[in-house]
Amino acid sequence: MIGNTVHPLHDYIATQIAHHLKSSTVVVLYDRNGDLKPFFGETGADPSIGGRLDKVRFGEVPANFTAFAGSFLETRLAIEDVTGGDDPERTLVYVSGTVWDEQGSLLMEVEKAGYVYRPVLKQMARIVLKQRFNDVQIDEILKSDAVGYDDLAKVASASADGENASILRGIFDNTSDAIAIIVRWLRGDHADQAIQDKGAVPELRKLLAVRLGLTLPDDTSLPRLRSVAQRHVLGSEFLLDTTSAAITLPGVSAPTTRDQIEAVRAVAERLRRDDADAYEDIANLVQGALGIDDLGIDGDAFGSIDTFKIEEFLVVGHCFRLIAARRFADARAIIEERHGSFWIERSQERSAVWQACRLMTDLGLVASEVQSTIAKANGTVKIWVDRYTDANGWHRIDRAQRELETVVQSCEEHIDEQALGIVRQVYEETAARMAEGFVKALAKADWAVPGATPQSRVYAESVAGSPKPVAYILVDAMRYEMGVELSARIAKVATEQKLRYAVASLPSITPVCMAALQPGAAASFSVVERNGKLGAEVDGTFLPDLKARQLFAKGRLPGSIDLTLDNVLQGTTKALASKIAGASVIMVRSQEIDEAGEGATSYARRMMAGVIEDLARCLTKLAGAGVEHAVIVADHGHLFFAHDRDESMRIDAPGGAQVGLHRRCWVGRGGATPPGAVRVSASKLGYQSDLDLVLPVGTGVFRAGGDLAYHHGGASLQELIIPVLTVRLKADKSGTNTKNQVEVQHDAAITNRIFTVRVSLGTTLFSVERPIRVVAVHAGRQVATIGMADMPREADGTIRLEPKKTVSVGFLLTDEEAKMLTVQVLDGNTDAILYQSKDLPVRLGV
Template identity: 30%
Template structure:
């Protein structure tokens, strides 16, 4: 019950108690109190109400009046006294009369009088009189008055409409929706509302505004003020005539309101609508801004895109840490969360900047690092900041670039320039690293003391693990060292892991690399001609020249129950026949040989996708192998690779000639021939792999002239990217979640109602209902259409693991039972139907956590 109705109730009770007849007759011709009278209940008092018939009313009260004990009675009549035509004259003669304008103040029930008396102790005389005047003007009802409690020095009418008189709260409610407009018009509050906003935000309005006009003008004023206040230095000449509020408190009120408007998730749609209109009105797309000016501005999408351009230009000139930090911060900014294409561009920009920074660092460090091949290879593969990060950034850059839609981005020339510059620097520094390393290797005559060999992998890693328990041995084609490092990071919460670098067998081609991972390769092994311009690895008297011969050899060398399967046979689920074998096996060998096949056929776009997909598949495979009871999982590769720009004519060199046994872009194998400054020549005896064969490799990132073959993807040489072989050993860590999956409430919210562009965002939130500490699982998102996953994550507010494409969630600092909201941008790359479903999955178990049942797809055909 509100202040006014409570006061009225007490007044009526007092009149009944104090009047000698204990009867009150209440006339209400304006019907202000109809609802109140309907629900009124007083202890020991009978309430009778006129409901269209005086006969019925009199019949109801006659028995009470004829009784021996005088009743306590309230009779409510929603008419003027004269309109009763003396039907209640006998009752009126003995009762206390309440009605508007009654001579006694306590019996005068005119609503303005009752309001003034009730509110004066709360609001004071001046404010209570103002409220009474608003009642007399028919702008406030009894229900409105009951909402007042206090009006904090503001307008009672405004409070009854918005529930508050705080200018910030009123403005946000008014800007967000038109649902209050009807009340504003009915209570003639538009001028009062304009005055409230004018005082609070330092602006004057023209007269006779309608709600829509005031809303547009208020949004323009607030957004413009916040934008100009966020700019560093003097505003551009085009905006110099716009004046900011001179009062610091008013300026802070404007900027604080706009920041709150952006941050309130329930209000963000209205913010975007108004911001897009205002940026067009200000013609911001025609103004040139500097990085310094826009660094702190988030007001408009168009200036966010302008900031992207100036950041990209700045990174081309100098990949400064503060510029990189800015790009990384903006990935999680307001416009990135609202516009997936903006987030994807920031992520691409940041990756290009990281590549440029890494290239500069390696270039500096190469000048002071000893020219020792062991030191150089360790610098490439070991430590917190190994040089192989350059390759990770380059691979991520190419993946993002090849899935990026430039057509979605205005003024994207700076982005293209940045990507071009990053590619150039990768080739420049990659060439410098390759030249430095191969020269150092030549001086050491191929010796790399202290480093493990690829040929020792089976005997030093697999056999000891097999002696202890069930083991998996995964042989991955072209798993570059940096990729294994990224895979390790993606699995570090689930497994105890060790990643070591092994020196690849030369030449670094599949036939030799895969054979070097077999048992026995550590001993008597030689590279010999294998016919038809090929070479193979001969172990003892057995020539391993292809997959079949290698697997036959493996079966003969392993006495334990053995299963050999291809990666695609293991995912998503092995067949029943294979499942039975996997259950019984002691050693599970899984092979993958897809990257070479695609890249060497020059299907560059698909090859890049498969390179990243293989990490996703390997993460799923590892978890699958754990389900089969593998206590140790060892992942190794046949060789690394170079995958950069297509070679131009200046980078193509003539092979040595002589007797050529085998020839690839990056290696010549044979006897005799000419020497040249363009390549380095080694005897295979230097590497313990032959007696009478030589190899020649380009000094840097060049390639031999070979008919056919790939134009951008190469291996076979002695660059660190080709020679550094990863050996990743994984052992499942003890798991036991403190929060059961069923105790978590998940929410998956699409950024748009339809998938209309290739970039599509989904926001993940969750809350635990458990009693204990909340540890959210790692998750992944799939967008499925026509039975297949058609999308991949390209950026996220936080926690995207690039290699496995999984998302690490974290809890909120101030609410440890809730997940920090995470907006993930997906890139549609597969064949889409007319609709899709979106699935949030537990990355470890594959369990579905949340789902969007149906979302329409309006994309043009892919």
């Protein structure tokens, strides 16, 4: 049988046996070479076991069946009862591996009473095949001694279905897919012996000639034929995908007919899809054999298919040149064509390079858009703020820059320096224009944004009247764009949310702005000097530092509790619920962004990438502990450039009676306002103080202590416009543990800053796609961020997981101090844990 269908060869042999049984009742069938054993196996009998009587059918004729297995006495005893009486039953005796001895057969008595049948397999097969093929074709099929019953059965079955005869198909699991046969043969020599033994080499040559346009002499060996065919397929695909007609490859002539072109492309694509490792080995060998590296081709000569590894390097180099020429849209078009490219997906390092390249175009395109609209913003300060905070506003340039710099940290050695330098320059130029225009508009409006919420009113307007308990999360240095990302991140785990902006207090430094977020600040808030120290005064209380603010808040809010982000993230939800039980206001402080920014630049980039996820996890944890309402707000934003400010961007301090000097602000009395800066009195800002503030107009910095790349304190949009996110949570429902609903693969240890996690749907529980979120955490905090994924991420950061597909997620380790981490897969709608790994040790450099 072929599958569950009886094939023509079986039917013919069964018919012949049935005829003899009907006419002679007892048939002794001699099969010298055992060719017909598979036939009898198809009837349900076992021709290898002797001394047993089975009931079988040959066509419509029922009969007894027994097989000779070395003992004729055993065979005679098996059939004696059914053949020895006056009315014998129809019985077939199968004798294999023995030549019939007409004079001395030990079954002579039975044979004389019945019929001796000595069929020849290939003679019967010829009769069956003549129904479709001519004698020449049949001779070609039958000429090899290695062609047996199963091969002929498959040929006969194929011919019955209207297909051509093919020994080759039988060798490759009877597939009728010629492309599949070629692909499997090209991958290795596992079938070569069968092809040789069964005489299928001519058929293989013909297949290659007809489908691929490849013709070789008849005496070419199979290994040589495979090597030439591999060069033909990959070389032809390469030539067909290039735009230069001048390129030639030794020994390769690309096919010209449409069918052969499509077949070459299909074979190459299936090689990549079905066995990526084998394809990589083949492609590297062919790349060397054809001298692809020495062709001197520019990256703009290729289409969208990367046949050889070198193409990916050349094309990304071309993209970098386009970026360096500020042709961002042209580079982006090429990058989009390369989505899902074989060579990019084979290496996380190369994926990171392409991700960086894409982010460079993102930044360039957004910067171009912002620059084109800045010139039209010469109106009120409110217009500047609205254009920054609109859904598609200027804040997008800050996120694009942050994401680019995060990824660049993992692969900067592979990034074209000129292209990266140009993109960074474009961002700095745009940020400078934004700062200059906004500060001038703000000064013209007497340092107030009409209709905007001052930072000092956030507690009164968003927290004081909120149902209790309420979480009040104060995030140091979170830019508005980060608030937008957080809002998108929690969209599915919050029942309600509203994102708006507020205007931070000046100077935009932590002691001042954190004080402005305290209860009571709406009624009385000033920036003052006390005993030579700069700080804020709320309702008559001087608040110069964290300890003072904590004591003040506790006095104003006796039912409050003060926690850090770490306090919330570490430990169990049950322990958190116990800790905050009875508290009306849960104040949560996050200083991670500012602390990282004031330190090493590369570490800050990676750290910032994880804060958004940490805040989202914090909200989920609080919801699980019974907190239904939350307000997330920043004290100020920040400017963060790739490198220290150039000497030309550094401004001399005003002098005079200095009270405080930071990179982006000077506070004191008197002195001279330096070029590139603007002076504003504290009284104009509404403070009960005789102090003056001097601020850079653009993105320059004062010659002062502090970081030269990361800074705040000034009046740019990035520093002054802060997010206020009011959220209603799904209390007691988020984060329900429903593990083992996805299948996850990852290494047992993390030995590289870039590592991969592969996720697919479980095999039994789900049949439809679902959103997921993959995270890497330690002690409740995110320690690695997603650098790239082979499926596009949604606006909320989730990935669509589809049935029968595996998603590869590339992570960038952000905390190299972590000694271990845990991989989690979360439900994209509820943050429920679908999978959690064991602790994975981090061993960088191993």
